[in-house]
Amino acid sequence: MSQDVDFIPKPYATYPENGRFEWSAPSNIALVKYWGKIEPQLPANPSISFTLDSCKTVTELEFSKRANDGNFSFDLLFEAQPKEDFKPKIIKFFERIERYLPFLKDYHFKIDTRNTFPHSSGIASSASGMAALSVNLMSLEKALNPQMTDDHFWKKASFLARLGSGSACRSVKGEVVVWGKHAEIEGSSDLFGVEFPFGIHPNFKNYQDAILLVEKGQKEVSSTVGHDLMIGHPFAERRFEQAHENLSKVKNSLVSGDLESFISIVESEALTLHAMMMTSNPYFILMKPNTLEIINKIWKFRRETAMPVCFTLDAGANVHVLYPENVAVEVLQFIKDELVAFCKNGEYICDRIGAGAQNF
Template sequence: MENQFIKKNQYQIGNAVVTQHCPSNIALIKYWGKYENQIPANPSISYTLNHCKTLTEIEFIAGEDFSVQTYLSGKLELKFSEKIEKYFKNIENYLPWILKGKYIIRTENTFPHSSGIASSASGFGAIAKGLMELDVLFSNQQMDEEALQKASFLGRLGSGSACRSLYPGLVVWGKTEEVAGSSDFYAVPYPNDEVHAIFKDFNDWVLLIHEGEKSVSSTVGHGLMKTNPYAEQRFQQAHVNFKKLKEILRIGDLPAFIKLVEHEALTLHAMMMMSDPAFILMKTGTLEVINKIWEFRKNTQLPLFFTLDAGANVHLLFPNGEGTASIKNFIEQELMQYTQSKGVVKDEMIF
């Protein structure tokens, strides 16, 4: 499968500057646990966000000794530079020209760093798109669907969830019988005509409960799944939940959607607590917000619910429609107090 991305193109490289942007995404069915070369242990599905993006300019200077300088919001970041250098070396088999020059990469996010929004996904997604733009430029090809699929493949090798950020709407990564064409090697869009209209106009407001670095990185957390006694049951559960979700999306069963999405979020954090060593990324404010959401939903019957990434911050999900104003008022009046510094990122899903 990976060999399909090794092309025998003729390349004529030269100095070039390309600019790309890529949104972040939030998984509904979570990916937690992976095999060698960023192969997921279970399929996942995510919503692509609209406003939370990484903007990246790649300047390629042909003929120079290979090196990477990476600037994040104008500041030279040596750690990121080293990480991207290693990444470029790992993907030389798919882009044979990639080590034949010097790179100056300027990148910035439209959202706060370490805010519970997957900056690695949007970051590597933007870099992969930029590399494919250079690839088609140097080989005199076209940026088509095949090139976008290769960008998804390359993004995955940098950050697993990056492969999902290359497409709008609901996006699937990981082989599953429920979605034709799904793959462990790249992401595919979920069929738009199999999604009820109620799921196509959603808000995602991210409460910034904790804005610092996580105590345990996602890379370490994924690795701990190798010895987690509940890992295999979790991987099987994800397949079962995918089957359930497919029908939920088709018929527009919002209560069932809420139940499944919240359960997936809590399962993700349960896996962390059952790792060896165990770790907890939720904070007191995370739990306070969850309980407040449950109480609000019980009292009002309004569809405000949550999901969590691998961190303390809470993604508040709710559709536009009747009751939206009441939901927004509740968030601002009752939930903002649990944030670290009154921080919230207001986003939405795009199709």
């Protein structure tokens, strides 16, 4: 079993003077939710997610050798403009990962990052952003250690991303990714995400995700605050057990192609996530009236058409509409006819399952 010490490198043989890398990494949507964590960024329960394709962060990392003065040195641009308010998060990330990337203070970095999805769209960018930065940093480490294996590269990239944002470890590699130790997932770990190790039924190939933007802008409750609310939560332990059980069921559905079971578990997980927030102390209701309108419309449409369309939610008001590619025409027409009216400015984003980070 991998330990964090496995990611502490031996002394490097060479230090490149300068260079640049560019990677993209996608957002992801959890099917079985991670809610509750143990420091440092370890999940209280396992989760499984679809990696998205179009909603991603593109990050360019330029580096140049410098005298190590004991401090981190970097410039940060977001969509070509300086972004000073992002810097504390990057500093905290560098502090967490310096043990595993001891070259960080030997270089000055220029980090230039942008999202392919609209600014303040309500789509969390921390997962894609930290994943994109992590694979860039791993490209630099591979330049310092050319003997590094691909397996180590991807595991460590996911490991580092997790230390920036927990769910970021699910945005590094794979169409379906499991994070957190689970008895039925070989190689699964709390330290990094792993690709789903079983063949996925054709029903789930190129699965679609339409993201309905009910609300835009900053989240009402940060993920850190939300996860902390699971400490001492009266239903926490049973919830963690339930996540293990539901991951087993989703695994079976993905392998067998059982869409009915998949829909039942995925929707239940979404509502359970919000139920945990509504029963915490302090408590929050992050769904909005339009979120509920959309959910009820989806249920009605599914009853009347028998089409395998379902929803899931993150810790916010926006709705992810999930459906197989072979019903895309009908579902998109349904979205235009009946759901767009409940979206902020009528906005929604069409996406699908993707494969993870990509090098430019």
